[in-house]
Amino acid sequence: MRRLKIFITNKQTIIGLCILSVLLVFAIFAPVISPGDPLFSKGAPIQRPNKEHIFGTDNMGRDVWAMIVWGSRISMVFAFGAAGISLIIGVVLGALSGYIGGVFDDIMSRIFEVFYIIPRTFLIILMVAIFGSSVTLMVIIVGATIWPSNAKIMRAQVLTLKSRTYVQAAEVAGGKRLSILFRHVVPNGIGPVLSNSTLQMAQAVLTEASLSFLGLGDPSVASWGKILQAGQSHISSAPWLVIIPGIVIALMLLAFNLLGTALQMTLNIKQQLIE
Template identity: 35%
Template sequence: MGAGAPVPEPRGPGPRALARRRRRHSAARFWRAYRTRRSGMFGLALLVLLALLALTAPLTVGAEVRSVTRATGGPMEGPSGAFWLGTDQFGRDLCGLLVWGARVSLMVGLLAAVLSVAIGAVVGVTAGHFRGWYATVVMRVTDWFLVMPTLVLAIALATVLSRSLTTVVLAIGVTTWPTTARLVRAQTLAVESRPYIERARALGGGHGHVMSRHVLPNVMPLVLAQTTLGISGAILAEATLAFLGLGDPTVTSWGGMLQDAREAGAVSAGHWWYLVPPGIAIATVALAFTLCGRAVESVLNPRLGATG
């Protein structure tokens, strides 16, 4: 390089690096605010514990706990040192079944809630952006789903389709999205009334650019809060469908355990150890997700105030 050649100035971080840095800072601010919500931290601790139990079930209790031919206890034995929660009508350890059932209940609840929120977000964003006849037709369909009993629609779908976990996820997901669609559409209308949306359109931004770059990032906090709140409802819906005999009979879930207890006559026989643990597990995980969802909602929407 010659003596008279200009020295290049050091370049700063690129747009992608800046975007990643902003996301990290936003996540750090969110976590600092979330930690101040005691109820949210309590719900998160419960979820972490349940997730660890579900993930380690193949190592801690083993898949053979679900086998009828490998049962090691007698039918309907009460709680004891060998079987902490007693046994079912086949002699299987109910404690092991409860831990194994957490895998199915949590997975179905999470997938169904994600599907429901994804449908609601797409419908809400497009209806709020395009307006006109499209929004009118879509929102009338949404209103129809809102006035119809969700459980009845889910039962109808689960009855028509084959009995599997995929059917349960679809039945819950495609019947519980209207509330999210309504909320996301209202947020989309509020976002698109801001001046920078007009500037983006004036600079040549198309529909896809406006929705993906400007509208969607602003509605994502609402979508995240709806997801955490919807998981608890999805788990309760899965338990209800399984209790009604519309779940997958080849898998073990908490709702399926309640169905098996009903068929085995545990209610009339007073075998409380067969009924109470699955019910408490369903209520606990629903409470944990609700606490987390409320905490997330209060962090993302400061107008709700610090309620932790």
């Protein structure tokens, strides 16, 4: 409870949660906030912000406000979906690698390194080009390529914790190794992994925006990257097409980074108290 209070009262946590809450409201209540299809042309192309279109329109007459609101839903799906997949894969493989050790640990460590060596952006683009650009598939692809950092952090935590007295006592008492690992070791070492996962949420959002900007996003959904793509050739005549989505993306990245930093600071305080 003390750690939770420290985390919640942190100024970075408060700012991050406020920004994230607004974007979550957009994502959850998009059909209410902006009814209709956001990809449907609702006005003349390249209109400046006005009473009818508060963020103006893009080169196809689509309302930028509607695309911002509905785009928040896609960004949230990527943030929590890809980071969730990365968290599960990273925790399981990293924990098994550190706890089992020996040859298995050596093999898994080499696998982690291979994934680090492969250019992640190129791999994601290649996979999307081969298998398609549906939101679900893209979330899985992104999550399946960013997990090695979680695995390495979890492995390091397990290597430190598996020699603790309570773990050895559980082993002496005849507990099954997997049960000991996931009931006693992982819960006590998952904090830094969760902190890293918040940063991966920001990474997933940026990846989705980049893919959409390159024209590799799902064509059936609204995305902040699509607004940037539409604005790249009109940056001098319609700067709002670049500025507005750029600010929104920056705010979401800021929110996740603030939460990750606050969580890491809380974990550091906990470690200092233990020492």
